[in-house]
Amino acid sequence: MADSKAVRGDRTNARPAQKRTSPATFYRQVVAELRKVVYPTRDQLTTYFIVVMVFVIVMMAIVSALDLGFGKLAFAIFDGSGKK
Template sequence: MSESRPIPSSDGKKRTNPVTFYRQVVAELRKVVWPTQNQLVTYFIVTMVFVVVVMAIVSLLDLGFGRMAFWIFG
């Protein structure tokens, strides 16, 4: 792929045209190492477990602080 020449814009910043931008995006996406299906399932499960644990912690804190507020001001 040839080097792209930036197009100067009115505000002094360098810009590339849309076709060159698209080619650069496609070239970068080809460099990406995509996860296998097993890795993807593992990542999904780990993420869901983490989210459920954090939700439980936040819910318990909310319940505790709510009851404490009612005990103090109730």
């Protein structure tokens, strides 16, 4: 294993210990980050809602149709009524 490219040396102090953030500093940083957030307008929110609902309804229709089709196919194959 002489050709190994593994890191050698003491790994106990790989990173210096960082001081913990106080709750007040954390709160100020959270508020500062939330001020950077760009919230959608009412028109954008309405458009996004409609797009999501249409997508969900279309996907429900596709999954329902596939479920119905595969269910009928399974009953046709495994009916057991003896029809030939």
